[in-house]
Amino acid sequence: MTEHRRSASRGLICLVAAVVVALTVSLPGRAATGGGPTARSRAGTAVSAMMGFYDESTGRWDADAPWWQSGNALQALLDYMVKTRSTQYMPQVLHTIELQRKPLPWWPQGDGEFRADSTDDTGWWALAMVRMYDLTHDRRYLDIAKTDEAYMRQYWDGTCGGGIWWDLPAKTYKNAISNELYLELTASLHNRIPGDRTYLSHALEEWRWFEQTGMINSAHLVNDGLATQSGSCANNGGTTWTYNQGVILGGLTELYRGTGDRKLLATAGRIAHAVITSPDLSPGGILTEPCEPAGTCNSDQSAFKGVFARNLAELDEATPAHPYRGYLLAQARSAYDHDRNGSEQYGLRWAGPFDQAGIARQESAVSLLTAVL
Template identity: 30%
Template sequence: MLPTVSTLLLVVVAGVQRAASISLNTSDDVSIRQAAATAAKGMLSYYTNTGGSVGGQLGLLNSPYYWWESGAMWGAMLDYWKYTGDTTYQNETLTAITAQLGPANDFILQDQIFDTGNDDQAFWGVTAMTAAEYGFPDPPAPLPTWAQVASNVFNGLASRWNTTYCEGGLLWQIYASNVNGQNYKNSISNGGLFQLGARLARYTGNTTYSEWAEKAWDWTAAVGLIDPASYAVYDGTDSSQNCTSVDHDQWSYNVGMFIYGAATMYNISGTAAAPSASVATWQTRLEGLVNGTSVFVSPFSNATNVMFEVACEKEGTCNTDQFSFKGFLARWLSQSSVFAPQISDTIAPWLQTSAQAAAQSCTGLGNSSCGTKWWVEGFDGVTGAGQQMSALEVIDSLLVGSGDVPLKGGAAPSSSSSSSSVDTSTLVTWTTVVPTSSSSAGVSTTAVTPGTTSSTSTANASVMGGLASAIASMASQGNS
């Protein structure tokens, strides 16, 4: 009886899946913006801490989502703000990110220590960098600019460059109180330092940042985390074995992080920001990484060009973090094409097909909740904030154009970022989803002072009091 019942259930569910997915015409900007608006509203249905305290739950998703994923979510909302021109969530996004700055304005908070590793802080730092490059409104005075916040994060990461074993590299976690992975040096932490350094070099023109970016790349490649032939990016290596053993799992966000850093280095090679960098070298690296990304598309012969998480998705073993990974790959592939248009022919079919498949998966719970496996031609029943974020990012990726060049320091934001142009009157009505349960892991590190010329801004108690007042004021005003 079981096979028959299961088959019948699948048939019934399939009928529902096709009845209410997000409508998307990948050739129509209006349709793309409307689909993105629905996905964005769905993502924020998981966010309920709008009235939390500064440095506490304000700006954070609830369990089972770790602290880093909240930073990634607000990065996705910055992408939505930039590429759609919709300012509906502008104040909410500003308030949320600002609330997590911490006393030193570097996203280090005492109540998040157990969830704060180098990779976690890097994701919040990348979000701050994105805000600076998009011309997003800065935090209220006397707080620093987004660019300074990103620099503060970079300084923290660089200060923890660990030469005790393996002649360098960042360990996974920061604090000794985190008992798991204390000997693990992973690609996402070192990739975060690499990408942030490249982007700060471009934004500021300061060669210290590009020198650190090259240092991070060279170390990652030297220990075998970037394959010299295939440009596959592997997950991490064991410092207790002097980094002679490598975890060969491939995750889409690892290669995505390195792709956008490489695209930025390619963009600034031979300029004042990176005078010693070779354009040809970074072009080869970027194109190698992009070609290596093919492992994350086309899971089956009848699902050509659909993105998937190769290490877990077919088997159904992805965890809460991993559900969001391919969204970051879509984000950084599309944004890299602005600096390197030659990759567009390769990535366009992936993004267009995946966006269509992702929209088709958004049929769950009667309110366009997005599923995990885009290749099933419908909703697979596994939904969450990470899945919603991935769908939003791949849909937004279709709006990235050659004119969307990130700003540099002192540049003015484009008018496309400052006006609402999305009709939200036909959005699906959403219900709030509050997940439960959580766990965490981490590792300690040895600090080494970096040779950086950037300063770190530290807020005193009175400034933080002003921050609380500013956030309370913004929250009371609502979004506009």
């Protein structure tokens, strides 16, 4: 996986709120998608359909899909369980963790606990362990996430002034997603460990580095990474995938919760606003992956929009006036009305029409529908 793998000004908040209202009022019936039993029912049926991809023998959602997607599906399921207080799928959750925490066949030197040959893969599973801790308050899961943080930290060095390498052992690429996940993970650990200073220090170091790399471009969108392969540390101009816009929102929101620094919310707000108003990422007000118009989205990219929705909801919860709620409701309404088959499976294009089913598409929809609960 690359490409597989307070000062938030009142004016900015009002501007974003106006945009999302304008986007959503044009979609009749949007209120039916948010709040109350209808929203829970829609999320629940999407989860049930996602479980149709669950492979008991491996503890993965579609054993042929990229491994990180089972970590992301686990996060989507746990987000739903936390919000609804449902324990219906706890046996499968426990089964998945038991099997997948073992040493990976393709990377046994990681010695298990989700330590993989791509630091972003480890990051997805580590964040799922944080959510498992939120659900169970069992510190064993937080300990796994701490192990994963230490593993990812090993691959921080001075190349380009800092940051974590994506690919192991080659270490050819410092990209956005690995470093965004590390930011969110370290800030999340800080917020759950009383008296912590270490993880806060790591989170602040990561953000200070990330902010100065130039990966956030002049349009306030995050490109894929740095041109480390060519020996340059410049923004590589790579695709502005929606998950790269999303995870940074989650990381900045967690760091804001740990520091109270409202400048972090202001930065996140600019990124969110850029996505919401982008004619490429939100044409007609509906989130669209850059690969969708050409029909070239692969099995990784098909999962990305749900990651954005999950993290935008986190930012919305932390932001006064909840300026992104309307946008999220519009996405959920559109997907439900236009991108769903009779088996409650969701396709790639939330604007519709439904194309085909798959775990990447379904976990993305589960994250979207859970975001509006």
